Amino acid sequence: MAEIPDISIVVPVYGVDNILLELHRRIVAALSLIPASFELILVDDCGPGRPWERINELAKQDSRVIGIKLSRNFGQHNAISAGIDIMRGNWLVIMDCDLQDRPEEIPRLWAKAQEGFDVVIGKRVKRKDFFLKRLFSRIYWLSFTYMTDQVNDSTQANFGIYSRRIVEEFKKLPEHARFFSLLSRWLGFEATTIEIIHDKRSEGKSSYTLRKRLKLATDTITSFSIKPLKLIIGIGFIMALSAFSFGIWLIVLNLFYGYTVQGWTSVMVSMYFLSGFLLIVIGVLGIYIGKIFIQVKGRPPYVVNQRTSYKAEGVTEEKD
Numbered sequence: 001m002a003e004i005p006d007i008s009i010v011v012p013v014y015g016v017d018n019i020l021l022e023l024h025r026r027i028v029a030a031l032s033l034i035p036a037s038f039e040l041i042l043v044d045d046c047g048p049g050r051p052w053e054r055i056n057e058l059a060k061q062d063s064r065v066i067g068i069k070l071s072r073n074f075g076q077h078n079a080i081s082a083g084i085d086i087m088r089g090n091w092l093v094i095m096d097c098d099l100q101d102r103p104e105e106i107p108r109l110w111a112k113a114q115e116g117f118d119v120v121i122g123k124r125v126k127r128k129d130f131f132l133k134r135l136f137s138r139i140y141w142l143s144f145t146y147m148t149d150q151v152n153d154s155t156q157a158n159f160g161i162y163s164r165r166i167v168e169e170f171k172k173l174p175e176h177a178r179f180f181s182l183l184s185r186w187l188g189f190e191a192t193t194i195e196i197i198h199d200k201r202s203e204g205k206s207s208y209t210l211r212k213r214l215k216l217a218t219d220t221i222t223s224f225s226i227k228p229l230k231l232i233i234g235i236g237f238i239m240a241l242s243a244f245s246f247g248i249w250l251i252v253l254n255l256f257y258g259y260t261v262q263g264w265t266s267v268m269v270s271m272y273f274l275s276g277f278l279l280i281v282i283g284v285l286g287i288y289i290g291k292i293f294i295q296v297k298g299r300p301p302y303v304v305n306q307r308t309s310y311k312a313e314g315v316t317e318e319k320d
Contacts, residue, residue, distance in 0.1 A: 003037065004088050004089065004090065005036075005037045005038050005039045005064070005088060005089040005090075006036035006037050006038065006089060006090055006091060007031070007036050007037070007038040007039075007089050007090070007091045007092075007093055007106075007110065007161075008038070008039050008041060008083075008087035008088060008089030008091070008092050008093070009027060009038060009039070009040045009041065009092075009093045009094075009095065009106075010041045010043065010080055010083030010084060010087060010092065010093070010094050010095075011023070011040070011041065011042050011043065011083070011094075011095055011096070011097050012043045012045055012076050012079035012080050012083070012096070012097065013042050013043060013044050013045060013047070013051045013055065013079075013097045014045045014047035014051075014073075014076065014079075014097065015047040015048050015049065016049075016051070016097050016098055017049040017050055017051050017053075017054055019097075019098070019099055020042070020051065020054040020055065020058065020097070021054065021057075021058070022099065023097060023099060023103070024040065024058050024062065024065065026099075026102075026103040026104065027040060027103040027106070028062070029103075029104075030103040030104050030105075030106050030107060031106065031107075033107050034106075034107045034110050034111070036110060038064060038089065039064050039065075039066060039087070039088065039089060040058075040062075040064055040065045040066070041066045041067075041068065041083040041086065041087060042055045042058070042065065042066070042067050042068070042097075043067075043068045043070065043079040043080070043082050043083045044067065044068065044069040044070065045070055045073050045074060045075070045076065045079040046069070046070055046071075046072050046073045047073065052067070052069050052306075055067035055069075055308075056308060059308055066086070066307070066308075067306075067307065067308045068082055068083065068086070068304055068306075068307050069304070069305045069306040069307070069308075070082060070302050070303060070304060070305060071302075071303040071304070071305040072303070074301065074302040074303075077177075077178050077179050077180060078178055078301040078302040079302065080094060080158070080178070080180050081178040081180065081301055081302060082302045082304060084167060084170065084171070084180065085171070086307070087167065089164075090163075090164050091110070091113065091161055091162065091163060091164065092161065092162045092163075092164075092166070092167050093106055093109065093160070093161050093162075094158045094159065094160065094162070094180065094181075095158070095159050096157075096158070096159070100198060101122070101157075101158075101159040101198075102196065102197055102198075105122055105159075105196045105197065106161070108194060108196070109122065109160060109161040109194065110161060112161075112192065112194050113161050113163070116190060117163075117190045117191060117192050118162065118163040118165055118166050118189035118190045118191065119160060119161070119162050119163070119166060119184060119185075119189060119190070119191035119192070120160055120161045120191070120192055120193070120194060121159070121160035121181075121191070121192075121193045121194075122157075122159040122160055122193070122194060122195075122196035123193040123194065123195050123196060124157070124196060124198035125195045125196070125197075125198075157181065158180065158181045159196070160181070162184055163189070165189065166184050166187060166189060169187050170183055170184060170187065174295075175223065175295070176291075176294055176295050176299075176301060177219055177220075177223040177291075178301050179220055179223065182220060182224065186224070218287065222287050222288060222291060223291065226288075228284055229284065229285075229288070232280075232281050232284060235277075236277075236281070239274075239277070
């Protein structure tokens, strides 16, 4: 029976072929500084290039490396879920593949977790991202905090260490939208943060375009809160009250002062405004109904094409 590792490191891989060897080297060097065994799970999310070949090379060289190849691109968070579902360690570390999350910070996360915390998140004091990306991230987290009434910080992301208890509770959640970092915070338990160094991206560029970021913001907010629906009710009530008050005012003007509203411009503007608002309401309702439709279908969040694990005693390759 294979020994259960102390730490499972899950890394979703997308668009970085040339730095996987460097990522592995730095992880091995970092983990050698602490008394903990580990396994490295690399999840190929079917991005550009040939990451699966690199992952196979690493798995041949190091029996602690496990590779998963998804059948298509399912997105970063579903790729993370794929790695979580097969991890065996007592602790889980999630990090990005582009070396912006420094492997050298893992021993510090591990040491802090040993103080009795179930979750230790790396807090990026000085993010090495472009200004627009930092600005969008800040706006997103402020919006998310307001919409969900959950305290969040734009300096925190997926990079952190999580106890086995967090992992097991996460697996019980039935949501189709698998945002691990957000769901792990929702679970509660003892959590803390430590300040970490954030590096520049070593290769390629972020796969999160503006369109994908807006979609992510919409998905996360509507997955974690019904506050948008409550806000629409509030806005509708204010609009109805304003229209009623204005109508009373026009009646008073007509009865006592003989004033009559003329022209159709104000009527047309009001109609277009109300029509636009109603379309927004229908759109928001459609998003929630769409999420119900996706959830009810019960499709898996990802499909595994291959899972290759090279062990010291031989080579095994599984195809799902």
